[in-house]
Amino acid sequence: MQIYDLIIIGAGPAGITASVYSARKKLNFLVISLDIGGQAAWSGDIENYTGYQFITGPDLAQKFHEHMRKYDTLLKENEEVLELKRSNGVFLVRTNKSDYNSRSVIIASGKRSKELGVPGEKEFKNRGLTYCATCDGPLFSAKDVAVIGGGNSALDAALQLVKIARQVNIVNNRPALGGDEIMRQKVEGAANVTVFNNSQVISVTGDKFVGAIKIKDNSGVRDLSVQGVFVEIGLVPNSAFARDVEKNNRGEIKINLRNETNIPGIFAAGDVTDVPEKQIIIAAGEGSKAALSVFRYLATSKF
Amino acid sequence: MSKSVKVYSTPTCPWCIRAKQFLQENNIDFQNIDVSSNQQAVDELVQKSGQMGVPVLDIEGEIIVGFDKERIKQSLGIS
Numbered sequence: 601m602q603i604y605d606l607i608i609i610g611a612g613p614a615g616i617t618a619s620v621y622s623a624r625k626k627l628n629f630l631v632i633s634l635d636i637g638g639q640a641a642w643s644g645d646i647e648n649y650t651g652y653q654f655i656t657g658p659d660l661a662q663k664f665h666e667h668m669r670k671y672d673t674l675l676k677e678n679e680e681v682l683e684l685k686r687s688n689g690v691f692l693v694r695t696n697k698s699d700y701n702s703r704s705v706i707i708a709s710g711k712r713s714k715e716l717g718v719p720g721e722k723e724f725k726n727r728g729l730t731y732c733a734t735c736d737g738p739l740f741s742a743k744d745v746a747v748i749g750g751g752n753s754a755l756d757a758a759l760q761l762v763k764i765a766r767q768v769n770i771v772n773n774r775p776a777l778g779g780d781e782i783m784r785q786k787v788e789g790a791a792n793v794t795v796f797n798n799s800q801v802i803s804v805t806g807d808k809f810v811g812a813i814k815i816k817d818n819s820g821v822r823d824l825s826v827q828g829v830f831v832e833i834g835l836v837p838n839s840a841f842a843r844d845v846e847k848n849n850r851g852e853i854k855i856n857l858r859n860e861t862n863i864p865g866i867f868a869a870g871d872v873t874d875v876p877e878k879q880i881i882i883a884a885g886e887g888s889k890a891a892l893s894v895f896r897y898l899a900t901s902k903f
Numbered sequence: 904m905s906k907s908v909k910v911y912s913t914p915t916c917p918w919c920i921r922a923k924q925f926l927q928e929n930n931i932d933f934q935n936i937d938v939s940s941n942q943q944a945v946d947e948l949v950q951k952s953g954q955m956g957v958p959v960l961d962i963e964g965e966i967i968v969g970f971d972k973e974r975i976k977q978s979l980g981i982s
Contacts, residue, residue: 641917678972726956735916738939
């Protein structure tokens, strides 16, 4: 079996930036990813990625994709990594389709949406309940919807939906909305938004499609009639496949300033790591750091 | 004869963009149906696929939900 210099797991901002740097260092490498663009592709409006005063998430992801393709990078798309382990002195990356060998690995597999874990969530997924306002928001034109969550991603979803839906209800389990001040002001200033603080979703109900959610606050339980539910309660790292790699209590991979993990030869970058602050521009920067660390590692190791 | 292909999509969904790109890369002609602000198209999407997620591909009556590359390849005979 062929042994690559490097396998990059993930093609979000971190993985793609790592691929650009690796291509320019002429490494023999492979990118394996379920999707392209990662969470950036799911973002609404982006106004803090230097060089773009305004760009949408899908457009920025498209720019990243084009940049990666410029180097004819070998990409295995729609493949999910199931296992990463050391085997005969190299790393074995096992996906749902094949096995690959490599001398080094960059884990840049990012995060995915956290689920509510309430009755009705699974049954109504894609039947009114979704984790991607950017994707599915336009389907809820003139309907009543609920956004679950109170952080930046919930505010982002709400801001996309105020332009589409009739009524946007934000269900937040904390006493007040969090997130950036500028986004909070926009949300609170919108005419068709109602915020339910200190409220928890206890179930999603309906017939064939979502019809309502049950929410609970200090005064009791009530039904909120909605046709759409957008779950934006945070994220969990895609790190389970890396069993031997050390993680923190949130499941994020522990890295040092050089993006090294506890296993020599395995590096990590972006939102899947314990890097403070999860931002597109930070993930991209981390991806470049990881690739340069890999280059140094390969140059100084004996294989 | 090539099969008729319809893609129900929104302009912003990343998987829709990938699905359309994939068809273009393989020189497959398709009709893009933008379901945003088109309630009739939404109803059609829901009726055909029994769900509300995009993209949905209608390949001569075969309904594929999501960017399922393998199924799309199989259905269109792309190697």
